[in-house]
Amino acid sequence: MNIHKNARLTPLRREEMALSVIEGRLSQADAARTYGVSAQIVARWVERYKAEGSKGMIDRSSRPARMPQATATSIAERIVALRRQRWTGSHIAMEVGVSPATVSRVLKRAGLSRLKDIEPAEPVRRYEREHPGEMIHIDIKKLGRFSQVGHRITGDPQKGKSRGAGWEFVHAASTTLRASPSRKSCPTRKKKAPSPSSRRRLPTTPASASRSPAS
Incomplete structure (x- = not known):
């Protein structure tokens, strides 16, 4: 949501101000002094909250309901049709009989300001x-x-x-390979650990034999 650059209140503060007046905690004059706006602004947001609730606290569009000087639909459709034939903006303006600025606005709304927008790029083909x-x-x-x-x-x-x-020419040739399927590795059997009884034991030397005779 784009808030007006000169707006003193956000939608949340507008709702807070309107509720303070509706619930009787502040008068319209006190609310105007507290929130730094005029009494007319307070009355406007109070009436809008009563009619629309929280949704009415959002800024409305400033576009007029009627635009007598707006470009006719038939002219706009003709401008778009000529643009799809790859006509330039100046040629379209001379053909239709409108200003280049009007052609630019119509093409911008239609998303055809650039020639590459007329024919989108082809998707990448993989094979x-x-x-x-x-x-x-x-x-x-x-x-x-x-x-x-x-x-x-x-x-x-x-x-x-x-x-x-003169010139030299280098020729590089490459081929397309098919993706090889992943090889499945054979399951390996886990070797069982030898039991203590099956382990080979070295013969132990008697303690008397390992000792040298006393001199």
């Missing part, structure tokens, strides 16, 4: 091929030859030109 090499794209890059050191090294644009040196 896949069944076999590799079924479709090949070839791009050609044109590169200029040079017979002497260029201006990036010499610093002189006039001396760094290689006139008549």
Whole structure:
């Protein structure tokens, strides 16, 4: 919601002011002094709240109910039709007999101000091929030859030109591959941990054998 730039009150404050008068907590004069507006403004918001409630606290459109000088519908439709034939704004104005500003306003409302709006861009087309090499794209890059050191090294644009040196062409070919399906990995069996009884035990050396005889 766009609030008027000179508005002193927001919709919430307008409702608060109107309720303070309706409920008898403030008179219209006291409410005007409290909220910094005139008594006429207070009366306007009070009457609007009584008629519409909270929805009436929002700013209304300032557009007049009748516009005798508005562009006729038939003229606007003709302007749009000529625009779809890729006519420029000045040519449309001369053909229809209106000002270029009128044509600009009509085209802006119709969303046809720019020529690219008449024919929207085509969606991106994506495709896949069944076999590799079924479709090949070839791009050609044109590169200029040079017979002497260029201006990036010499610093002189006039001396760094290689006139008549010719051209080189680079051809790059690419093919469209089909997206390979994801391979399903074979489930691996979890190895069971060996039980304590099945583990191999090393023979223990008797304590008497490991000790050296006393001298």
